């Protein structure tokens with residue numbers, strides 16, 4: 383009888399190196415059926431437009447890599463994975479299914495259901511950690527409880543030994559099966575709004591690896607300080623590659639540690655970079671133990687916040703037309719490139735929540751649709767961090783002043799001028815507060831405030847006072863009991 387195949391189900395692990403499910407499936411020496419399923423069943427948090435663009439190109443890159451290296455085919459299907467996986471098992475008489483774990487609550491439920499069904503049918507299921515440095519249940523405090531604060535979590539994480547990087551499988555027999563064309567997924571936009579994405583990004587494992595190498599050799603020096611300056615190319619830009627699993631945090635960890643061993647003077651910068659990777663880890667950890675994180679405030683008192691829903695405000699923020707240059711620059715960078723610098727993400731988020739009193743969930747949803755790195759855990763945890771409602775969050779009353787933030791991190795206004803060309807001719811002194819420029823200065827710069835560029839949508843000082851007053855109305859802050867323990 384023919385050697386029965388095993389199935390490798392690719393999900394958020396679109397790479398061939400350091401892919402535990404793929405590696406261990408190939409180790410069985412059974413023929414491999416490699417499959418990707420566009421999950422149309424899970425309705426909540428379907429990928430947004432920018433993520434769909436990335437997914438298309440990432441799947442294309444993975445298919446090509448598999449074909450060139452192994453003459454193997456990635457089988458593309460779409461629908462309900464709970465039906466597709468068992469039906470593939472049946473059709474090909476597969477004996478086992480391999481996958482790497484996902485941590486979004488809806489993916490956990492889906493995978494548990496599929497696992498149970500397969501096990502009932504005596505099919506082996508092997509799931510692995512391919513997305514995190516450590517599983518959420520491996521990093522616990524002395525009382526064997528999950529950490530609630532980042533710093534002790536990060537300290538504990540560093541005490542763990544990280545697993546070694548796995549190589550790409552050597553050779554295997556690839557099973558052929560019916561596949562959709564990638565185009566049938568309809569992931570690309572019908573209207574061509576994606577030029578900025580094309581100009582800025584190359585999805586796929588090879589590009590991810592190059593990015594990491596380039597970052598370590600060229601940009602990691604002074605990362606700790608320069609990572610806050612949006613005009614500089616001082617951060618890794620690995621976030622979309624990490625989200626889609628084109629590179630693993632384990633690969634990043636070992637590459638960074640090896641680089642540190644050879645370059646002792648970079649120790650502080652490299653450890654700071656790894657601590658940001660640990661924030662990603664912590665966000666997934668929070669999502670695992672508190673699956674409501676994308677929808678509800680972690681600190682329950684914030685569910686009673688007196689938001690003032692205002693469509694005009696939300697729309698001005700989305701379009702980068704608030705009249706606050708650093709906010710508008712960030713929102714336009716996001717729209718054009720599918721990415722925004724972290725410092726500016728904090729400024730625009732704070733502005734939406736605190737100056738405009740719009741619910742953090744409306745900003746989270748916009749980021750979800752427009753970011754190429756949109757990630758349920760990082761996005762939800764970060765929005766709640768800025769809102770002050772998260773675990774270990776910035777206190778609500780710390781309200782970013784968009785003028786001071788701009789003057790501090792974009793002193794010459796270069797970042798603003800790149801994304802808000804209306805202000806290109808304005809003296810740096812006024813670039814973060816054009817309404818303070820004398821008429822003749824504005825005239826010289828060719829700006830008619832209120833016509834070429836908006837007047838501030840709200841007054842900073844009165845908005846700040848209003849936000850603080852709203853905050854004072856909240857019931858005493860309480861921490862949500864974590865429902866998903868264990």
Ligand SMILES: Cc1cc2nc3c(=O)[nH]c(=O)nc-3n(C[C@H](O)[C@H](O)[C@H](O)COP(=O)(O)OP(=O)(O)OC[C@H]3O[C@@H](n4cnc5c(N)ncnc54)[C@H](O)[C@@H]3O)c2cc1C
Pocket residue numbers: 609617618619620621622624625655658659660661662663665722723724725727728731749753755756757758760761762764765768
């Ligand atoms: C309101 C808001 C929303 C955000 N939404 C997302 C999101 O949807 N997806 C996302 O990946 N990041 C999100 N972030 C976190 C952060 O802004 C990005 O990860 C970072 O800007 C990506 O750029 P980089 O890869 O150059 O980062 P680097 O500085 O090079 O950091 C390396 C990696 O560490 C991780 N990381 C860095 N900062 C954070 C952070 N604060 N929280 C969690 N992980 C972090 C990312 O995976 C990043 O790629 C958000 C931040 C804010 C303030």
